[in-house]
Amino acid sequence: xxxxxxxxxxxxxxxxxxxxxxxxxxxxxxxxxxxxxxxxxxxxxxxxxxxxxxxxxxxxxxxxxxxxxxxxxxxxxxxxxxxxxxxxxxxxxxxxxxxxxxxxxxxxxxxxxxxxxxxxxxxxxxxxxxxxxxxxxxxxxxxxxxxxxxxxx
Amino acid sequence: xxxxxxxxxxxxxxxxxxxxxxxxxxxxxxxxxxxxxxxxxxxxxxxxxxxxxxxxxxxxxxxxxxxxxxxxxxxxxxxxxxxxxxxxxxxxxxxxxxxxxxxxxxxxxxxxxxxxxxxxxxxxxxxxxxxxxxxxxxxxxxxxxxxxxxxxxxxxxxxxxxxxxxxxxxxxxxxxxxxxxxxxxxxxxxxxxxxxxxxxxxxxxxxxxxxxxxxxxxxxxxxxxxxxxxxxxxxxxxxxxxxxxxxxxxxxxxxxxxxxxxxxxxxxxxxxxxxxxxxxxxxxxxxxxxxxxxxxxxxxxxxxxxxxxxxxxxxxxxxxxxxxxxxxxxxxxxxxxxxxxxxxxxxxxxxxxxxxxxxxxxxxxxxxxxxxxxxxxxxxxxxxxxxxxxxxxxxxxxxxxxxxxxxxxxxxxxxxxxxxxxxxxxxxxxxxxxxxxxxxxxxxxxxxxxxxxxxxxxxxxxxxxxxxxxxxxxxxxxxxxxxxxxxxxxxxxxxxxxxxx
Numbered sequence: 001x002x003x004x005x006x007x008x009x010x011x012x013x014x015x016x017x018x019x020x021x022x023x024x025x026x027x028x029x030x031x032x033x034x035x036x037x038x039x040x041x042x043x044x045x046x047x048x049x050x051x052x053x054x055x056x057x058x059x060x061x062x063x064x065x066x067x068x069x070x071x072x073x074x075x076x077x078x079x080x081x082x083x084x085x086x087x088x089x090x091x092x093x094x095x096x097x098x099x100x101x102x103x104x105x106x107x108x109x110x111x112x113x114x115x116x117x118x119x120x121x122x123x124x125x126x127x128x129x130x131x132x133x134x135x136x137x138x139x140x141x142x143x144x145x146x147x148x149x150x151x152x153x
Numbered sequence: 154x155x156x157x158x159x160x161x162x163x164x165x166x167x168x169x170x171x172x173x174x175x176x177x178x179x180x181x182x183x184x185x186x187x188x189x190x191x192x193x194x195x196x197x198x199x200x201x202x203x204x205x206x207x208x209x210x211x212x213x214x215x216x217x218x219x220x221x222x223x224x225x226x227x228x229x230x231x232x233x234x235x236x237x238x239x240x241x242x243x244x245x246x247x248x249x250x251x252x253x254x255x256x257x258x259x260x261x262x263x264x265x266x267x268x269x270x271x272x273x274x275x276x277x278x279x280x281x282x283x284x285x286x287x288x289x290x291x292x293x294x295x296x297x298x299x300x301x302x303x304x305x306x307x308x309x310x311x312x313x314x315x316x317x318x319x320x321x322x323x324x325x326x327x328x329x330x331x332x333x334x335x336x337x338x339x340x341x342x343x344x345x346x347x348x349x350x351x352x353x354x355x356x357x358x359x360x361x362x363x364x365x366x367x368x369x370x371x372x373x374x375x376x377x378x379x380x381x382x383x384x385x386x387x388x389x390x391x392x393x394x395x396x397x398x399x400x401x402x403x404x405x406x407x408x409x410x411x412x413x414x415x416x417x418x419x420x421x422x423x424x425x426x427x428x429x430x431x432x433x434x435x436x437x438x439x440x441x442x443x444x445x446x447x448x449x450x451x452x453x454x455x456x457x458x459x460x461x462x463x464x465x466x467x468x469x470x471x472x473x474x475x476x477x478x479x480x481x482x483x484x485x486x487x488x489x490x491x492x493x494x495x496x497x498x499x500x501x502x503x504x505x506x507x508x509x510x511x512x513x514x515x516x517x518x519x520x521x522x523x524x525x526x527x528x529x530x531x532x533x534x535x536x537x538x539x540x541x542x543x544x545x546x547x548x549x550x551x552x553x554x555x556x557x558x559x560x561x562x563x564x565x566x567x568x569x570x571x572x573x574x575x576x577x578x579x580x581x582x583x584x585x586x587x588x589x590x591x592x593x594x595x596x597x598x599x600x601x602x603x604x605x606x607x608x609x610x611x612x613x614x615x616x617x618x619x620x621x622x623x624x625x626x627x628x629x630x631x632x633x634x635x636x637x638x639x640x641x642x643x644x645x646x647x648x649x650x651x652x653x654x
Contacts, residue, residue, distance in 0.1 A: 013582035017324050024331050027346055037612025041338035041345055044600045048331050055324035078376030083570045089553040090566030102550055109549035112376055113542035124543060128550050140204060142558050
């Protein structure tokens, strides 16, 4: 008997897509479906969600037949520092203001690489902040508050 | 001749000092990001989109277009010099271009690539000018059913041209369409899939999605394995190709241009496919096929012309139908909408200066690239030595600024982080993000046209097959879908994409 072998990547992919499809389908059911003549807000999304679920299921089934190369390394450190950077910017740009917020955003992102030295990180963030303030705030007149209420005395 | 008066109007628009300046900024920026690894044209245009608010519509579109084809040039420079294609469409150039560089002919390879691209750019600019008006005339006859079918064709071809599994690409389209529907339903005002977050009632921000999926995901992938890039600094000398070189590049350039122009119109990354198709054709036609892979001139000239021609003609569906052929064109649609221009056949009629200005600027931009890039190669080579870990904090900062400045909505920044994660996950799961982005852009349009068509036909779905243009379009979509699933084509297709990687 042939042993069942999985392609982990595709199994995961199929599983996730099926789950996402089901989620959208469930959400669509809470919306008014309407008829084919007068489609409600839920009609087209439900159709798509069903298609997505089916495709996810197909990928899942196919994953049991073929074996591919493994997924490779995952940039955990990168994810840990890169993804919070825009979130930090979003949380603080109103409060701290553009200048400090951008400086710390760049600083956080700097540490995603293990090759970055702390004094380099500071220098890059500083230079970047100065450049951005000059270009975006003074040059292009984007409506950012340079220093927000949290740092004003 | 209409064509000439139109082109004259275009050149008059594109040659104004301001527009020339923006064209120059565009091509320089494009070359820069094409040379730098880890950031592509899609992410750059997405980041710069908000900044174009302040510009005139023509200027902003000219600049964005310049970034797009500038990146193609920059990408081939790195492909030749360090065997690292800056843009995916230059992957084929790296095969023979890098070998030429190793044989001490880096200068000639760069010059051949630039001249081939310029020739292709010139011819395809005229093709756009010739074919855009009649297509526009046809498109003006389109009703809701035709638009729906046309978008189905676009999405299906995007699937056919995507890398890897077709089922996954189809799933990406479906997911993209669904994400595009997030926000308030236009007919009933009901919020959909917003998870109760009021800030998403206007839909997910397109810039946030594009930056996340194309920019941040790419950064994360580059951070997986940080290696010092080896820069083979073959001294670039003897830029001028010999007479013999010219003789041998002529045929490939002409054929490459033809292939590229035809495939560029297809949605879903025609430029990449064009480069590969041209390489295959040249290898088959060559009387010295053994040279390929060891520094064949035809292996540089053909694909370079093809990808540049493809990049230009991919503007045809955008300008005539308002349908994007690739993610960059999808961003151009975004730029048009920001400027209050509704993309579609009406653009040529209502805004002739804009329409022809963009077309003319493509030729001017290509000329600038040839004139500037060959002397500036020394500078680009220096930029190659910038270590990557200095680049990505800069990219992250600009991403954050760019996304925030679209609507001053902090939720867009959270969406960036989320889509960065999603994009990285998709990369890891070997799913192509391009069909997802196309789906996202077309989602609301396709739904609107579907609903309108169904109302017009009083709920009768046969309207899509009884209206002749719509029926033909759906037939094309069906044929494309059947063809990509045919076992023989499937095998060939896998082979194509494996070799390309």
